[in-house]
Amino acid sequence: MNEGKTALVEQQHYLYKPTSREIDLQNKETSGLQRIKGSPRIWYIDIEGDGAGIFKLHRYSDTQNERAAYIISKIVGFDFVPPTVLRKINGEEGSLQEFVEDGKFMDEVEQSEKVKKGLYKYWIFGHIIRNMERSDWNLLVKEDKVFSIDHDASFDPDFANPANFDLFRQYYGEEAPNELIETFKFYLGDRSRQETLKSTLQELLSPEDVEITTQRLEHIGNLLVKNGKINSQTELTI
Amino acid sequence: MKVEIYRLKKGKTQEIIATCSLIGEKVVFEGNEKFISRLNRVGILDKSTKPPRKIFPADGVIFLRGLRDTFKSGYLVASDLPEDSI
Numbered sequence: 001m002n003e004g005k006t007a008l009v010e011q012q013h014y015l016y017k018p019t020s021r022e023i024d025l026q027n028k029e030t031s032g033l034q035r036i037k038g039s040p041r042i043w044y045i046d047i048e049g050d051g052a053g054i055f056k057l058h059r060y061s062d063t064q065n066e067r068a069a070y071i072i073s074k075i076v077g078f079d080f081v082p083p084t085v086l087r088k089i090n091g092e093e094g095s096l097q098e099f100v101e102d103g104k105f106m107d108e109v110e111q112s113e114k115v116k117k118g119l120y121k122y123w124i125f126g127h128i129i130r131n132m133e134r135s136d137w138n139l140l141v142k143e144d145k146v147f148s149i150d151h152d153a154s155f156d157p158d159f160a161n162p163a164n165f166d167l168f169r170q171y172y173g174e175e176a177p178n179e180l181i182e183t184f185k186f187y188l189g190d191r192s193r194q195e196t197l198k199s200t201l202q203e204l205l206s207p208e209d210v211e212i213t214t215q216r217l218e219h220i221g222n223l224l225v226k227n228g229k230i231n232s233q234t235e236l237t238i
Numbered sequence: 239m240k241v242e243i244y245r246l247k248k249g250k251t252q253e254i255i256a257t258c259s260l261i262g263e264k265v266v267f268e269g270n271e272k273f274i275s276r277l278n279r280v281g282i283l284d285k286s287t288k289p290p291r292k293i294f295p296a297d298g299v300i301f302l303r304g305l306r307d308t309f310k311s312g313y314l315v316a317s318d319l320p321e322d323s324i
Binding site for chain 1: 242243244246248250252272273275276280282283285288289290291292306307308309310311312313314315316317318
């Protein structure tokens with residue numbers, strides 16, 4: 001096989017395969033479009049025969065970051081960002097994210113052990129995607145599962161200081177949930193998964209952001225696998 | 239000068255969960271007590287400073303302005319504050 005063909009096979013091997021839900025969000029007819037009160041930037045949309053979505057208009061925000069955050073959550077195994085795609089609706093480009101029906105906010109739920117583990121994961125995710133906005137207002141809880149939402153302000157260029165991502169919560173010195181450590185073990189041990197993530201992110205983010213993000217994933221993942229916790233902000237300085 | 243925070247509920251209905259008004263130099267609230275209590279306690283992010291910081295109702299106009307950038311998920315949305323009203 002010549003070099004060109006080998007490269008093509010490699011590339012195909014690392015192509016991300018969208019889930020059936022993503023395909024639905026991408027292709028199904030939408031209706032019942034409703035601009036959300038208070039903001040011209042966000043629409044609530046019914047998806048043909050199956051739920052609803054939050055549509056953010058690209059001309060007002062970095063909607064590709066919404067998709068990138070979903071892809072990281074999905075491929076690495078966090079699995080807590082609702083399915084999110086980029087598409088055009090009524091002539092507007094934007095991100096369509098599955099609506100979490102009956103999602104509750106932190107002031108509406110008891111903090112069970114499962115929720116606490118979800119919050120640790122949410123904290124780590126904020127460091128990986130460089131999102132300072134990981135407050136109580138950008139997470140939902142449904143049946144004890146934490147969902148991370150609103151990621152358009154991710155991949156912050158002013159990221160050098162880990163303290164920027166600790167403003168709303170931090171768990172230094174606390175044991176990480178086993179599931180999260182296992183998630184990273186699986187991700188770090190699977191080159192195909194890492195390459196798929198990289199190639200998929202390259203369609204959404206700048207080469208520099210892809211590089212920084214994958215470096216952070218590797219660095220933070222290795223710390224958690226090795227030590228079972230993050231001891232200090234210094235450890236998170238890359 | 240005031241900002242309304244809307245909460246999206248099932249079936250596309252939206253309710254005003256809090257109304258935030260500037261009284262003197264401080265922001266005061268009306269609405270859902272639990273939500274307001276958490277907002278008072280947790281604060282919101284102000285990215286306009288370096289390093290970024292948390293701000294609270296006592297920060298007045300800055301806090302009111304920051305609500306729009308905080309509540310933009312669709313589930314919670316803060317209304318725009320007309321620039322000319324400040």
